[in-house]
Amino acid sequence: MLFHYHFWTPYVEETEKFYKNIGFRISQRIGKYQGDFQAFNPPLTWDDFRDKSIIFRIIEARKGAINITFGYGKKIKFDHIGFLVSENEQNIICEKADKMNWTVAKGERRTFITTPYHFRIELQTSEDIVDSMNDNIKIQKLKLETKRKGLEDDLSILFGTPIKNIQTIIGNTVTITEAVIKDSLPKKLVDPNGVIISNESLHSI
Template identity: 75%
Template sequence: MLFHYHFWTPHVEETERFYVNNGFRVFQRIGKYQGDFQSFDPPLVWDDFREKDILFRIIEARKGSINVTFGYGKKSIFDHIGFLVNEKEQKLICQNAVNMNWNVDRGERRTFITTPYSFRIELQTNKDIVDSMTDNIKIEELKLESKKNGLEDDLSILFGMPVSSIKSVIGETVTIREAVIKDFSSKPLVDPNGVRILN
């Protein structure tokens, strides 16, 4: 199940505000301050730390079965998408990735697969990464812009079946053009990183 996307962005506070204004809750904020990684989690709000020189590594916003993360970058860069899978599925997908000569980086909490399309795919087996598995609020589809053809076919090989939640278009950059999110907003909106969100 597609549940996640991550951006690096110079618009960290604005991105958080956008998602919070659309019903997400901030789960955590981790940033580098005075040389150390520290938590600035809620109930702290931006007025509590805006004047500090914090380099945010990750801010995590959740709603239903959606988890959106972002961290500070000099420009908006799409980094990865994430799928919730069980351990059997994870093993199969990782083997398929190896067969495709795609790099697999297995971690304790999550596994990353590096694609030749200039973004990564996270495989997550821990259901505690989302607020609700039964909620109707979910990412139904992402339209990814990439510089080369073949993404949908490769994802079918990787997952061993068609991945209907990912559509691709060819363009000048690598990013998420559109996200179709169930129960998001009655009108189309664009997040600070250029993701157009449709209900």
């Protein structure tokens, strides 16, 4: 199940505010302060630490079966998308990635696969990474811009089935241009990192 994407961005506070305004809850904030990584989780608000020059490594926003993370970067950069899979599925996918000569970095809680398309794929096996497995709120489709052709075919090989909720266009950058979610958004919106957020009933890609 496609559940996740991650960006680096200079607009960390603005990105958090955007997703909170469309119903996401902030589950954690981890940032580097005075040389150490520390938690600044809710109920703390930005008014509690805005003047402390924290470099946020990760802020996590959750809603239903969606998990979106972002951290500080000097410029906007799309880093990875994430799929929730079983342990058996993860092992099979990793074996296929090895055969495709894609780099696999296995961890206890998550695994990252580096693609030749200049972004990574996260494989997550723990359902507690999302608030709910309810299909009423989930990522319906992601539209990705890439610099080279072949991503959709390669994803079909990697996962052993067509990944119909990933659609690509060829362009001059690597990013997510649109996220269609199964939710009750009244209109299309654009997050601070240029991602169009739309409702499946309002727009189909």
